[in-house]
Amino acid sequence: MIFVIAVIILVFLIIFQIAKASEYVAVLKGEERARKENNKVNGFFMIAFLIVGLIGAYWCNDLLVDKTLLVQPSASLQGEKVDSMLKLTLTITGIVFVITQIALFWFAFRYQENEKRKPFFFPHNNTMEIIWTVIPAIALTVLVVIGLRNWFTFTSDAPKNAMVVEVTGKQFGWIFRYAGEDGVFGKKYYKMIDPANNSLGLNWRDSSGINVKDDPASHDDIVQEQTMYIVKNKPVKLIIGSRDVIHDVGLSWFRLKMDAVPGTPTTLWFTPLYTTKEMKEKTGNPNFVYEISCDQMCGNNHYAMKGVIEVVTQAEYDEYIAKQKPAYYAAFPENDPSNLKKPIPVVSDTTKAATAKSNELLKKEKI
Amino acid sequence: MSNEATLHANVDVMVPHEIHHGEHHEIHHHHESFISKYVFSQDHKMIGKQFLITGMFWAVLGGLMSVLFRLQLGYPDSTFPWLEDLIGKWGKGGHISAEAYYALVTTHGTVLVFFVLTAGLSGTFANLLIPLQVGARDMASPFMNMLSYWFFFMASVVMLSSIFVETGPFSGGWTAYPPLSALGSASPGSKTGMDLWIIAMALFVVSSLLGGLNYIVTILNMRTKGMSMTRLPLTIWALFFTAVLGVLSFPVLLSGFILLIFDRNFGTSFYLSDIYVNGVGALPNEGGSAILFQHLFWFLGHPEVYIILLPAMGMVSEILATNARKPIFGYMAMVGSLFAIAILAFLVWAHHMFVTGLNPFLGSIFVLLTLLIAVPSAIKVFNWITTLWRGNIRFTPAMLFAIGFVSLFISGGLTGIWLGNSALDIHLHDTYFVIAHFHIVMGVASMFGMFAGIYHWFPKMYGKYLNNNLGYIHFWLTMIGAYLIFWPMHYEGLAGMPRRYYDYSAWESFKQFVELNRFISTVAMIVFAVQLLFLFNFFYSIFKGRKLTTQNPWGSNTLEWTTPINPGHGNWVGEIPEVYRWAYDYGKDGKDFIPQTTPVGADESTDH
Numbered sequence: 001m002i003f004v005i006a007v008i009i010l011v012f013l014i015i016f017q018i019a020k021a022s023e024y025v026a027v028l029k030g031e032e033r034a035r036k037e038n039n040k041v042n043g044f045f046m047i048a049f050l051i052v053g054l055i056g057a058y059w060c061n062d063l064l065v066d067k068t069l070l071v072q073p074s075a076s077l078q079g080e081k082v083d084s085m086l087k088l089t090l091t092i093t094g095i096v097f098v099i100t101q102i103a104l105f106w107f108a109f110r111y112q113e114n115e116k117r118k119p120f121f122f123p124h125n126n127t128m129e130i131i132w133t134v135i136p137a138i139a140l141t142v143l144v145v146i147g148l149r150n151w152f153t154f155t156s157d158a159p160k161n162a163m164v165v166e167v168t169g170k171q172f173g174w175i176f177r178y179a180g181e182d183g184v185f186g187k188k189y190y191k192m193i194d195p196a197n198n199s200l201g202l203n204w205r206d207s208s209g210i211n212v213k214d215d216p217a218s219h220d221d222i223v224q225e226q227t228m229y230i231v232k233n234k235p236v237k238l239i240i241g242s243r244d245v246i247h248d249v250g251l252s253w254f255r256l257k258m259d260a261v262p263g264t265p266t267t268l269w270f271t272p273l274y275t276t277k278e279m280k281e282k283t284g285n286p287n288f289v290y291e292i293s294c295d296q297m298c299g300n301n302h303y304a305m306k307g308v309i310e311v312v313t314q315a316e317y318d319e320y321i322a323k324q325k326p327a328y329y330a331a332f333p334e335n336d337p338s339n340l341k342k343p344i345p346v347v348s349d350t351t352k353a354a355t356a357k358s359n360e361l362l363k364k365e366k367i
Numbered sequence: 368m369s370n371e372a373t374l375h376a377n378v379d380v381m382v383p384h385e386i387h388h389g390e391h392h393e394i395h396h397h398h399e400s401f402i403s404k405y406v407f408s409q410d411h412k413m414i415g416k417q418f419l420i421t422g423m424f425w426a427v428l429g430g431l432m433s434v435l436f437r438l439q440l441g442y443p444d445s446t447f448p449w450l451e452d453l454i455g456k457w458g459k460g461g462h463i464s465a466e467a468y469y470a471l472v473t474t475h476g477t478v479l480v481f482f483v484l485t486a487g488l489s490g491t492f493a494n495l496l497i498p499l500q501v502g503a504r505d506m507a508s509p510f511m512n513m514l515s516y517w518f519f520f521m522a523s524v525v526m527l528s529s530i531f532v533e534t535g536p537f538s539g540g541w542t543a544y545p546p547l548s549a550l551g552s553a554s555p556g557s558k559t560g561m562d563l564w565i566i567a568m569a570l571f572v573v574s575s576l577l578g579g580l581n582y583i584v585t586i587l588n589m590r591t592k593g594m595s596m597t598r599l600p601l602t603i604w605a606l607f608f609t610a611v612l613g614v615l616s617f618p619v620l621l622s623g624f625i626l627l628i629f630d631r632n633f634g635t636s637f638y639l640s641d642i643y644v645n646g647v648g649a650l651p652n653e654g655g656s657a658i659l660f661q662h663l664f665w666f667l668g669h670p671e672v673y674i675i676l677l678p679a680m681g682m683v684s685e686i687l688a689t690n691a692r693k694p695i696f697g698y699m700a701m702v703g704s705l706f707a708i709a710i711l712a713f714l715v716w717a718h719h720m721f722v723t724g725l726n727p728f729l730g731s732i733f734v735l736l737t738l739l740i741a742v743p744s745a746i747k748v749f750n751w752i753t754t755l756w757r758g759n760i761r762f763t764p765a766m767l768f769a770i771g772f773v774s775l776f777i778s779g780g781l782t783g784i785w786l787g788n789s790a791l792d793i794h795l796h797d798t799y800f801v802i803a804h805f806h807i808v809m810g811v812a813s814m815f816g817m818f819a820g821i822y823h824w825f826p827k828m829y830g831k832y833l834n835n836n837l838g839y840i841h842f843w844l845t846m847i848g849a850y851l852i853f854w855p856m857h858y859e860g861l862a863g864m865p866r867r868y869y870d871y872s873a874w875e876s877f878k879q880f881v882e883l884n885r886f887i888s889t890v891a892m893i894v895f896a897v898q899l900l901f902l903f904n905f906f907y908s909i910f911k912g913r914k915l916t917t918q919n920p921w922g923s924n925t926l927e928w929t930t931p932i933n934p935g936h937g938n939w940v941g942e943i944p945e946v947y948r949w950a951y952d953y954g955k956d957g958k959d960f961i962p963q964t965t966p967v968g969a970d971e972s973t974d975h
Contacts, residue, residue, distance in 0.1 A: 001449040008896055015900065016907075019836035023913065026835075035761075038835065042762035045843060046770070053850065064858040067879045082794045089791065093781040100748060100777050107755040108770055111691070112762065119954035120757035123694040128753070129746065136745040140738045143788060148731050150790035155727035171553065171645055190641040191649040201643070240724075243643045245547040245554075246657055248722065248797065252863025252876055255794040259723045261657050262546060263640025266724030291876050295797040295865045297540040299547060299554045300465045303868035 036113065043112035050105035054098070069252065073282060075290065075311070077271040079255030081150045088146065092139055154256070158269035162235035165228055167307075168200060169240075169247030169260035171299050174292060174307035175199050178222040180326055186218020190243065197331040199223065200243075204328055219335075223327035227308045228292075230272055231317045237269040247305065250295035253279070257295050272311045279311075407517075409509035410936040414516050415494035416828060419821070421516075421523060422487020423902060429478040430895050436471040439463045441888025443870050457535070465869045469538035470556055472867060474530065476541030477564070479810065481571055482526070484675040486519050488817045489613075492678055493582045493606045495824060499927035500600050502591025502944065504937045507584040511577050518574035522567045529563035537564040540867060542668065545638040545660050549630045552647045561631070565624050572621045575613050582610035591926070593946035597702075598963065600925050600950040601695060604702050605681025608709040609674050616670040616713070623663030630655070658723050665716035672809045673712040677705065679816020680747065680776075683769040685950075686823050687751055689923045690766035691758030692959060694951035697750045704743035711740045721789040722796050730789050737787035744780050748773065759954070763921065764838030765823035771846045772815040778850075779808025782857065797867075800860025803853045811849045818842075821905070826920050830933040831912030837904040841897060848894035852887050859883070924950045924962045 026034030065071060074080045111117070158164075166177040166185060177200060179185045191210045192201035202218040230236045240249055242260035249268065250257045258268040280288045292307030312320065329336035408414060435454075438447065439462075446461030457467030494512065498505050506512045529536040538556025539547040543564070551558035586607045590599070599607075629635040630652075638660045639652035688695040695701060717725060717733040751773045760766065782804040785791050795801065818841075825833050864877040871877045871884075919928040926946070930938050944964040952961040956972055 001447075012900060012903065015840060016837065016903065019834050019840070019904075022836050023834055027913075038839070039760075039762050042767060042839065043760075046762075049843075049846070056850075057854065060855055060858070064855060064883065068858050068861040069863055070861055079794070082790060085788075086785070086791055086794070089785050089788070093784055097777060097781055100752065101774060103752050104755070104770065104773055104777070107752060107758075108760060108762075111755060111758045112760050114759065117757075117759050118957065119692045119759040121694065121954045121956075122696060122753070122757065123951065124697045124699070129697050129700050129750075132749045133742060133746055136742050140741055140784070143784065144735055144738050147734060147788035147790045151727065151731060151734065151788075151793075154790060154793060155730075170643075190643050193643045193649060195645070243641075244645070245550070245642075246544055250797070250863070250865055252794075252798075257722050257793060257796060261724060262642050263653075264656060264658060264724060285875070287875055289875055291874060293863070293865050293874065293876070297469075297544070297547065297867045300469055300538070302469075303465070303870055304873065306874065 039113050043109050046105050046112075047109035050102065050109075053101075069255070072253075073274070074253075074255050075272055075274050075279060076251075076254035076256065077273060078150075078154050079253075079270070080273075081153070082255040085146055085150055089143060092143065158237035158267070159235045162237045162269055163231060164237045164239065165230065166200075166239045166241070167228070167249055167260065168243055169249070169294065169298070169305070170199075170243040171245065172294070172301035172305040173225060174228075174249075174305070175243075176224045176228040176307075178224075178321065178324075180220030180222055182217055182220055184217040185239075186221050187215040188218065193243065194331075198327070199225070200327075202327070204331060219328040220326045221328070222321070222324045224324070226306075227310055229310045229312060229317055229320050231314050232272055232275045232278075232311050234314065235269055235271045237267060240266045240268060245298050246296050247294045247298050248296035249307075250293040251290070251309075252293065253290050259296055272309075275311045275313060276309075407513060409505070409513045411494045411498050411506050411509065411512060412828065412934070412936075412938075414512055415491045417516050418486055418490035418494060418519065419828075421520065422483050422491060423905075425478050425482040425523065426487065426898070427902070429475050429483060430898060432471045432475040432478075434892050434895050435463060436468055436475070437888040437891045439468050439869065441885040443872060466535060466538060466555060468869045469540075469867070470530075470536045470560070473538050473540055473556070474526075474536050477537075477568075478526070480541060480671065480675070481568070482519075482523065484810070484813050484817070485575065485613075485671070486571070488813060488820075489606065489609050489674060489678045490516070490519065490578060491817075492602070492682060492820050492824075493578065493610065495828065496602055496927065497582055497585050497606060498589070499827070499930065499934075499938060500603050500925050500950075501586060501589060502594055502926050502939075502946065503585060503589035504939070504943070506581045507589060508581055512581050515574050515578035515581065518570050518577060522570035522574060525563050525570060526567035529560050529567065532559045532563065534558040534560055536560040542661075542664060543627070544664075545627060545630065545657055546642055549627060549638055550642070550644060550650075551631075552644045565628060569621060569624060572617045572624075575617050579610040579613040579617075582606060583614065586610075591943045591946055594926075594963075597699075598946055598949045600681075601684040601698070601701055601705075602678075602681040604705055605677045605684075608705050609677045612670040612674050612677070612709055612712055616667040616674075619663055620667035623660055623667075626663075627660065658720070658725075661720050661723060662716070665719045666713075668719065669716040670712040672805070673708055675809055675813045676816075677708070679772060679813045679819075680705070682816050682820040682823070683751070683772045684754075685925070686765050686769040686819050687754050687773075688951050688953060689823075689921050690761045690763055690769070691755050692761070692922075692953045693754060693758040694953055694955075695750070696753040696756075697746070698949065698951060700746055701750055704746045707743040708740060711736060711743070715740060715787075718787050718789070718792070721792045734787060734789050738784060740787075741780070741784055744776075748777055748780070763822065764833065764835060764842055765819045767839070767842040767846075768815045768819035768822060771842065772812050772819060774846075775807050775812040775815060775849065778854075779804055779806075779812060783808060794863070795860055797865055798860040799856045799864050799866055802866050803856035803860060806856075807849070807853050811853065815845075818845075818901070823921065824927075825905075825908070826915050827927055827930075829909050829912070830915050831908050832915065832920070833908045833912060834904050837900060841901045841904070844897045845894060848890050848897065851890045852894065855883055855887065919962075922960050924952060924960055926963060929962065929964055 074083050168175040187203045188201045189203060189212050190201050192198060192203060192212060200223060202221060203212050203215040204218055206214050240258050240260045242262040247260040248257055249260060254270050256268060256270055258266050276290060280286055290309035292309060294302055294305035333339055448461045450458030450461050457464055534555045537560045539554055547553055548557055548561055586603060626637040630638050636652035636655035638657050639655040642650045684695050684701060715733060715737045718737045721730050786795060786804055822833055822838055859880055915932050918932055929944050931940060946963045947966045948963055950963055955961060
């Protein structure tokens with residue numbers, strides 16, 4: 001460290017001495033002459049910066065584009081619209097970028113000081129100004145129209161056949177809830193939350209102190225952490241909420257995201273196009289997973305708040321969901337019909353499993 | 368010294384009603400005490416310098432913070448034992464802890480946005496230039512102006528002290544969204560650190576309002592004879608709109624903070640509802656809206672980026688015209704576009720909130736208004752470029768930074784068109800694309816405007832030149848470095864890589880940028896070192912720089928160059944000069960430049 005600082009100071013001193021010396025030289029040579037020489041050097045740098053910069057931008061693109069989503073298909077129907085709109089915007093802004101940067105640096109180089117040239121007194125020109133007010137306005141109108149058309153599609157009501165999953169963010173993880181057999185999400189209240197077995201605060205019992213009534217619809221709700229299962233080609237509507245601070249359901253592969261706000265549910269719907277398996281092939285990455293990244297600063301473990309989406313076929317989904325037990329039974333094993341049939345040993349097993357699970361949860365939360 | 372003597376000799380010539388009582392006093396006792404000259408000064412030029420040097424202090428600290436967190440992002444697997452010596456438990460084992468990382472990111476943002484690019488930029492140049500360029504002896508209220516600085520100073524002290532509290536400074540991001548910022552139990556940084564953060568920001572708002580009101584009043588009421596509004600240099604127009612933006616929007620921010628204080632300390636539920644904190648349990652608060660804060664915050668937050676940008680635009684316009692030896696192209700269009708930007712600045716705040724669950728229809732209105740801002744911005748860019756066209760350009764360091772500003776403003780402005788369109792924002796929001804966008808268009812571009820201003824007006828501030836060669840080195844390395852740092856970040860954003868992550872290695876979707884992150888961090892450190900070179904040049908030149916031998920070193924038209932080389936308090940010796948023309952008669956009728964104080968000749972062409 002000290003070595004690094006010493007080197008930096010040394011380099012500074014050298015640069016400073018050179019700069020100082022050339023200032024003296026300039027004074028000796030005549031300041032006017034030195035200034036003109038400097039002007040030529042900087043004029044040259046202007047055009048050099050433009051050329052090297054444009055080549056550099058091309059090279060940078062070459063190097064990095066394969067690592068971005070630009071070369072990957074969008075995993076959702078909505079994302080395809082985002083992608084095509086993104087490419088149009090890139091084209092329009094790209095053209096403006098190249099033209100204006102070339103004009104800027106070329107003029108700087110071309111019109112550097114020259115004794116022979118008289119600068120052109122050109123204070124204004126209405127025609128030119130109108131032209132470059134109108135052209136950007138037209139280009140922007142196009143972008144606004146396309147953008148808003150997509151925006152209203154994205155934010156429209158989800159189709160009737162959409163499956164619905166409730167997503168709840170918490171420090172630092174995701175909880176998913178499916179409505180269960182009755183297709184209805186039971187009521188919940190945040191004061192019912194119990195980290196041991198009721199992470200969402202479902203209204204499983206009467207609690208007169210906080211005015212909560214047992215809601216039978218909540219008894220068959222399936223609650224899962226970390227991994228959400230959705231079905232290929234079937235629209236899915238997420239009802240998004242948060243248990244503590246603001247989070248954000250970031251779905252980069254689907255090109256979408258939506259905040260999770262405590263107290264104010266939000267929604268987002270999309271149609272996944274490829275199963276996780278298909279995406280493994282498409283990306284050539286055997287470890288591929290659809291990740292949910294938290295995209296809104298939520299505390300010190302924000303960067304590790306990961307969820308996973310498994311996109312599967314309808315058959316696989318049906319198989320998966322059939323295996324899931326409503327969360328209610330983990331908390332009230334005595335009400336589990338499967339326990340009623342085969343009484344004592346299984347009950348203790350499930351209870352153990354439930355306790356083990358809640359202990360694990362507790363540990364996670366402490367971390 | 369000789370200047371002071373001149374000043375003294377001319378006291379009798381001065382017209383009494385032209386000077387304030389306070390100045391009168393000081394002119395007769397020109398041996399000011401150290402305290403009244405350098406500390407509690409009421410001279411706008413000294414207050415400007417105070418803002419500048421305090422801003423520099425924060426720039427170094429804020430820059431150093433970015434170097435530290437870039438160290439984590441670029442070298443997540445390396446250990447740096449000296450970190451533990453430097454920041455103690457925050458750098459245990461030579462690793463920056465996640466807590467420290469978020470504290471650094473947050474403080475870097477807050478400090479750079481408010482303390483450097485608001486106070487350091489507009490505070491410096493509004494103070495220095497407004498009285499000098501409109502032809503006034505000082506601000507309308509020099510005392511309020513002094514208070515403005517000292518409130519900023521107090522804000523600085525409180526903010527600095529927050530770095531040293533046990534639970535750490537605030538670490539929830541510079542936007543301070545509740546509930547995270549409201550709940551100490553949700554994040555250690557939201558404990559004492561956040562209290563101090565709010566206090567510092569409240570003091571800052573006071574400072575900003577005291578300054579802003581003064582700037583507005585001075586520009587409207589204290590212009591010299593002949594200085595009609597349409598003859599004002601564009602710097603003054605820009606600073607005027609900046610001040611208006613600040614005065615109208617900072618109070619809203621303060622109200623947002625006050626509600627936050629209530630939620631934090633007095634059990635109200637403005638922003639809180641339905642919250643269960645791990646390890647604490649369910650909170651009693653119900654019925655609040657976390658989104659309300661975001662509306663209040665961004666009602667300032669968005670005008671704030673123009674508060675940062677407009678002064679840079681104004682100075683760049685002035686510097687480009689002066690050094691291209693050509694009038695600024697489309698003066699009225701430039702004023703008009705500043706005005707349009709100032710109005711629109713108030714009508715676009717919710718574009719920061721497209722994905723908060725905002726009503727989609729409301730969102731669509733904000734898309735329209737946001738993209739509308741591109742029109743006046745485009746006008747400005749085209750006018751700057753046309754100003755260079757067929758000029759006779761002198762590449763002073765200030766001119767280089769002004770050209771650099773235009774280049775960065777184009778690059779960063781165009782990506783604003785992406786993000787302002789909600790259907791793209793829903794993909795790119797809170798990714799590195801946003802980081803790249805606002806650092807280029809607002810951060811680095813405004814920094815370039817500030818550098819341009821410093822190089823251009825340093826001779827006016829200190830009667831010395833900065834070393835030119837160091838200036839050239841400073842510009843080219845910073846320009847190249849800025850693009851190397853922020854250009855590739857667009858690609859990270861296009862991979863969906865979220866911002867404010869401490870470590871990406873566990874993410875299958877975002878871990879492919881290890882080498883790029885290392886590259887960016889390395890360049891960031893070099894660029895930071897280059898800025899130290901500039902600081903050295905600055906402080907060295909104050910004392911040992913080449914002395915100014917002429918009043919008007921750049922051949923400029925504006926009034927500040929008609930003052931003595933080292934103007935005293937009161938600026939002009941004798942009467943304030945009268946103004947006869949606009950500030951941009953460069954190259955007119957074959958004359959290199961015609962200062963504003965030159966009466967219009969009988970045979971002069973009447974193009975403006």
